[in-house]
Amino acid sequence: MPETNAETSPEIEIVRKEQRHRYEALLEGELAGFMTYRLHEGTIELVHTEIDDAFEGKGVGSVFVRDVLDEIRSDGTRRVVPSCPFVAEWIERHPDYADPAALYNRSSSGPVRCRSWIAVRCASNAG
Numbered sequence: 001m002p003e004t005n006a007e008t009s010p011e012i013e014i015v016r017k018e019q020r021h022r023y024e025a026l027l028e029g030e031l032a033g034f035m036t037y038r039l040h041e042g043t044i045e046l047v048h049t050e051i052d053d054a055f056e057g058k059g060v061g062s063v064f065v066r067d068v069l070d071e072i073r074s075d076g077t078r079r080v081v082p083s084c085p086f087v088a089e090w091i092e093r094h095p096d097y098a099d100p101a102a103l104y105n106r107s108s109s110g111p112v113r114c115r116s117w118i119a120v121r122c123a124s125n126a127g
Helices: 060-075 085-093
Strands: 012-017 022-027 030-040 043-051 079-082 103-105 112-114
Touching (some): 012 060, 022 060, 030 060, 079 085
Antiparallel strands (some): 012 022, 030 043, 103 112
16 A cells, blocks of 8 residues: 655544544545554554445545554653554554553563563564
């Protein structure tokens, strides 16, 4: 999927639906996609992202992920655990979203220290 820039990025509105544990992306008032999350002590786990077929290939997913991460980052109360493969891959392609702060990621063997405010899968693959 091609990267978007400020001139071609769609104008989407991000709405957090706390009761449904998800963020919604609205494009011209229409639901374009959603991202489910789980809250844990000190973290927010981004579990699944879905973009409606009608909005595929228009940059909505990329803008959506960026805007959600910006909101979480600006709030500053939780760190991100990107369980959703789409979010994890987006973060890997955008290294400016890796802040130099420590983060603990949950794994089957217990907490693993990562060098980022976002626990990208490198931690769980450390064997």
